[in-house]
Amino acid sequence: MDAFKPTCIAASLAACLAGTPVLAQVIDETPRLAVMSAFDPEWAVLQDGVQDAETHAINGSPFVTGKLEGQDVVLVLSGVSMVNAAMNTQIALDRFRVEGIIFSGIAGGVDPELTIGDVVIPEQWGEYLDAIMARETADGFSIPPWMSSNFEPMGMRHVRNQTVLREGLDEPETRFWFPVDEDLLETAREVATDLSLEKCASEGDCLSKAPRIVVGGNGVSGAAFVDNADLREWAFDTFDASVLDMESAAVAHVAWANNVPFIAFRSLSDLAGGGEGENEMSTFMGLAARNSAEVMRSFLAALK
Known part of the structure; x- marks a missing residue:
């Protein structure tokens, strides 16, 4: 029970020392949209234009409240990785009155029809690297007989579904895909028809054609x-994925578990190993972050 002691505050010291968990306190009562990004280059773009900004440091991470495109928001720096993203999403839900979650950031392109700079807004997300590492036998790789996988493996890696619970379920549910909110996705479709995106990075490197916005599909x-x-290639063939990243499905999972609407905007900074030369992320990361944020801001402005 000592794990609770560092979080003790005077008002709840007795309960804390007794081993009773201290519930997180809500910072303010304003209903807000949580607008998230993963790391500093995306975070800097995300903060541009925020009005009445106030920074709250929670567990070492910044949470910025204010207004963005007329909406009350809390900006959340998720951190890179599935664990960081899940942790900071739940912190935001526990400490603020979050009515929806919006992620904006960069990603690797999987669909060969997509190119760098394109912004993709998938309709569902899956945790494709959560796996069963199979035993090698004379007949190939074999998973234990009490386990199963719904997807074509890649060598010893067999994809594992998630067993999840949330309020309203009487027993755990097994699923791979976590859907985005249908109403939010419809607003994204409406916004996508009226936008044009940048094709040149700040350093002067330009794409051969203007990026486009793709709504729907899988991430x-x-x-x-x-x-x-x-x-x-395996991710495209197996999951019909358009993009891959290191955070969105974790956020979608937490949002689903909390019954909170979710949507993610991801712009391609690289082709995840599909390009002819070296990885393109260092060249086009800034362009992709700006394109994703531009679509997300237009989306925010269009929300009722």
Whole structure:
């Protein structure tokens, strides 16, 4: 029970020392949209234009309240990785009155029809690298007989579904896909028809054609930065994925568990190992972050 002691405050010291968990206190009562990004280059773009900004440091991470495109928001720096994203999403839900979650950031392109700079707004997300590492036998890789996988494996890696619970369920549910909110997705479709996106990075490198916005399809997330053509091809063939990243499915999972609407805007900074030369992220990361944020801001402005 000592794990609770560092969080003790005077008003609840007795309960804390007795081993009773101290509930997180809500910072303010304003209903807000949580607008998230993963790391500093995205975070800097996200904060541009926020009015009445006030920073709250929670567990070492910044949470910025204010107004963005007329909406009351709390900006959340998720951190890179599935664990960081899940942790900071739940912190935001516990400490603020969050009515919806919106993620904006960069991603690796999986669909060969997409190119760098494109913004993709998937309709569902899956945790594709959560896996069963199979035993090698004379007949190939085999998982234990009491386990199962719904997808084509990649070598010893067999994809594992999630067993999840939330309020209203009498027993755990097994699922791979976590859907985004249908109403939010419809607003994104309406916004996408009227926008044009940048094709040149700040350093002067330009794409051969203007990026486009693609609404719908699948996104996948996992605890690995991907710069591998074979894994990229497997992700496309197996999950019909458009993009992959390291956070969105974790946020979608937490949002689903809390019954909170979720949507993610992801712009391609690289092709996840599918390009002809070196990984493109360092060249086009800024352009992709700006394009994703531009679509997200237009989306915010269009929300009723």
